[in-house]
Amino acid sequence: MGCDGGTIPKRHELVKGPKKVEKVDKNAELAARWKYCALSQERLRRPIVSCDLGRLYNKDAVIEYLLDKSAERPNTEAVVHIRGTKDIKELHLTDNPEWEGERRNAKGDRYEDILKGMFICPVVGLEMNGKHRFCYLQTCGCVFSDRALKEVKTEICHKCGDPFKGEDLIVLNGTKEEVEKLREKMEERRARPKPKTKKSKKSKEAETETVSAPSDVAGPSGSSSSSSEDTKSATASASKRSVQEMEEKSEVFKSLFTSHSSAKRTKEQTSNWVTHTPYHF
Ligand SMILES: [Zn+2]
Numbered sequence: 001m002g003c004d005g006g007t008i009p010k011r012h013e014l015v016k017g018p019k020k021v022e023k024v025d026k027n028a029e030l031a032a033r034w035k036y037c038a039l040s041q042e043r044l045r046r047p048i049v050s051c052d053l054g055r056l057y058n059k060d061a062v063i064e065y066l067l068d069k070s071a072e073r074p075n076t077e078a079v080v081h082i083r084g085t086k087d088i089k090e091l092h093l094t095d096n097p098e099w100e101g102e103r104r105n106a107k108g109d110r111y112e113d114i115l116k117g118m119f120i121c122p123v124v125g126l127e128m129n130g131k132h133r134f135c136y137l138q139t140c141g142c143v144f145s146d147r148a149l150k151e152v153k154t155e156i157c158h159k160c161g162d163p164f165k166g167e168d169l170i171v172l173n174g175t176k177e178e179v180e181k182l183r184e185k186m187e188e189r190r191a192r193p194k195p196k197t198k199k200s201k202k203s204k205e206a207e208t209e210t211v212s213a214p215s216d217v218a219g220p221s222g223s224s225s226s227s228s229e230d231t232k233s234a235t236a237s238a239s240k241r242s243v244q245e246m247e248e249k250s251e252v253f254k255s256l257f258t259s260h261s262s263a264k265r266t267k268e269q270t271s272n273w274v275t276h277t278p279y280h281f
Contacts, residue, residue: 031130033173034117037061038078044118049088050136052186053081053179054172062088081186092142092159094122121145123158134172139164143172 033056037044040061047059055078065071065079082088099118117127126132126145133146142159149169156163167185171178 027130030173031115034128034130039065039073039075041075046093048091048093050091050141050170050172051079051082051088052170052189053182054136054170054174056091056172057088059088059090081183089136089138089141091136092140093119093128094143094159096120096127119143121148123148123152128172130173133174135169136172137162137164138168138170146171 035044036042037058038055039057042058042061044056045058049057049059049062051057057079062079062082063085065073065076066082066084069076096117096119099116115127115129115131117129119128120126121128121132121134121144122142124145124147126147128134128143128145134143135146135149136143137157140157140160140162142157142162144158148158152158155165170182174182
């Protein structure tokens, strides 16, 4: 035996291998993809959307990203392929009647059964917990388990009756290889010529113009009534630059709008100037 004065225990006798822990973490990570938004990392809640690559998002998080793509936020690499609302589809999910959400045990600790899915397949009842393959139909947004789609061959959606083709199926949270294939499919589809591309380009240009415009207005005017709105849009456009610059700018804007005392002073001064200038000279 070790530790009796004669032998020195080797490392592997003292430390239990870390491999098991890694495996658990990986399972938890995979399960988390079915419960948390791939962008905001917040818990998934309706309306839930998916993309051409089969990731799950809260719709509000994606919309927020689309409104200002340049803002600094984590996980943007998960959504760079989403160009607009046309690239996302709202999912029709089926609630799991056994899902109870977060619970507390006797000690008051929060816990959650990792294998419990929030949603199930409406056809065969499998839980959407990461253990089973699930797909959504890009045509209608309905979600089914792979098993249901294989067992009941159909070209009409099980849930809403819309017709679909095999190419409309997108696997949700697929493997690396599956996501790669979906990406190829997406790029191929986007490369196809579309008659309306000119229009969409124009509207995009108009959008960028309206975004850049308020920063010019916000600086010098700073009227107390619209100041909060001005600072918002101004910081949004400023965030296009580096974080440091943005922080500097926001400080400037803070000094412009939040220091009411200085603002009042200048108001009094300017009102004096106005009354003096036109009437006395
Ligand atoms: Zn459907």
